[in-house]
Amino acid sequence: QKEVEQDPGPLSVPEGAIVSLNCTYSNSAFQYFMWYRQYSRKGPELLMYTYSSGNKEDGRFTAQVDKSSKYISLFIRDSQPSDSATYLCAMIKAAGNKLTFGGGTRVLVKP
Amino acid sequence: KAGVTQTPRYLIKTRGQQVTLSCSPISGHRSVSWYQQTPGQGLQFLFEYFSETQRNKGNFPGRFSGRQFSNSRSEMNVSTLELGDSALYLCASSPTPGLAGGRDEQFFGPGTRLTVL
Numbered sequence: 246q247k248e249v250e251q252d253p254g255p256l257s258v259p260e261g262a263i264v265s266l267n268c269t270y271s272n273s274a275f276q277y278f279m280w281y282r283q284y285s286r287k288g289p290e291l292l293m294y295t296y297s298s299g300n301k302e303d304g305r306f307t308a309q310v311d312k313s314s315k316y317i318s319l320f321i322r323d324s325q326p327s328d329s330a331t332y333l334c335a336m337i338k339a340a341g342n343k344l345t346f347g348g349g350t351r352v353l354v355k356p
Numbered sequence: 357k358a359g360v361t362q363t364p365r366y367l368i369k370t371r372g373q374q375v376t377l378s379c380s381p382i383s384g385h386r387s388v389s390w391y392q393q394t395p396g397q398g399l400q401f402l403f404e405y406f407s408e409t410q411r412n413k414g415n416f417p418g419r420f421s422g423r424q425f426s427n428s429r430s431e432m433n434v435s436t437l438e439l440g441d442s443a444l445y446l447c448a449s450s451p452t453p454g455l456a457g458g459r460d461e462q463f464f465g466p467g468t469r470l471t472v473l
Contacts, residue, residue, distance in 0.1 A: 281464075288360070288446050288464030289399070333399065343412050344391075344462065346399035 248272050251334055251347030260356050264321040268334035268347045271315065275336040275345070278310050280319045283331045283349070292332075293319065324354045358383065360449050360465035368471045374435040377468045381428050381449030387411075388430040389462060390422060393444040402445075405430055406452075434470075442472045 251268045258264055266280075277296055281289035293308040295301045295317075301308045309318040317336075321328055334347040361380045369375050381388050389412075390402040401414040405424035422432040428449075434441055448462040 286466070288448075288466050290464065291461050294461070335399075343389075343401045343404065343414070344399075345401070346391075348398040 246271065247348075249334065249336060249345055249347040252350055253348055255351040255353055257353045257355060258324055260324060260326060260354055262324050262354075264324045264328065264352055264354070265318065266320075266332050266334075266350050266352070267316060267318040269316050270336060272338070273312070273315065274338040275315075276339060277337040278308070278317050279335045279337075279344070280306075280308060281333040281335055281346075283333060285330075289333055321352075326354050326356050328352060329354050360447055360463055362445075362447050362465040362468050364468060365466065366469050366471075368473060369437050370473050371437055371439060373437050374433065375437060375470060376431055376433045377445055377447075377470075379430045379432075379447030379449075379465060381430070381447075382463055385449035385451050385463075386428050387450045387452055388424055388428065389448045389450075390430070390432050391446045391448065392416070393446055393467070394442075399446070402432065437472045439472050442470060444469050 249270045280293045282292050283289040293306055295308050295310050298310050298312045305322045307320040331349040331351045333349040335344045363378045387406045389404040391399050393399045403410055403422050404412040408424045419435045424430045444467040446464050446467045448464045450462045
C-alpha cells in the first residue's frame, strides 16, 4: 500500500464549477502538505503549502488539512479551462526535502 | 530570474548503456533534489544534494547515482540501463535543504524524458 493515495481521475467538470481533489495518507509523521499542478511536458509547480490542520485560502484555491483523519483536500473555485492539468499532492515528514507524492489526479475543465 | 534548467530534454538509449543528466538550479539555490516520474509509480524521490554532499536518498538501486558541483549544478547518472528506467527525470532546486518550518519551495525543472529501448 502506498503511503499517499490519490484518485487518478480523470475528473471532468464544466467551466465555472468547483473542482474538489483529495489525498489520504497513512503515516502520521507527515507534517508539511503541498499541492502541485503539472501541465503536460512541464515540471510540477507549487500551488499551496500548509502545515497545520485547517483551511488555507489563496485566490481561487483553498487547501484543507485534517491531520486526525490523515486527509487533505484542494478546492478550485470558478474553474477555468486553463486549470486543466494534473494535480499532485505531496507531503514531507520532517524538515527535509524528500517529498512523497500522491499519484496525481488529472483534471479537465470543459468550456 | 532564470528557472531550473535540465539538459538534455529528451534522450533515447538502449539497454545496458549508461546516461548522465544535468541540472542547473536557480541562481542562489544550493539544494538540488532529483525525482523519477513514471505512469505506474508516479513521482519518486531519488536523492538530494546540498553543498556537494548527498543528504538524502530514496529507495533506488546503486545504478542510480548523482553528484553536485561547487557551483550547485548537479548531475545524475544511471548505469546499465534497463527498460524500466524509461521515465521523466525531474530536478528541483531550493535555497536550503529543508523546509525547516518555513516555506522553502522546491522549484522544478521541465525534466529530461529518457526512453530506454
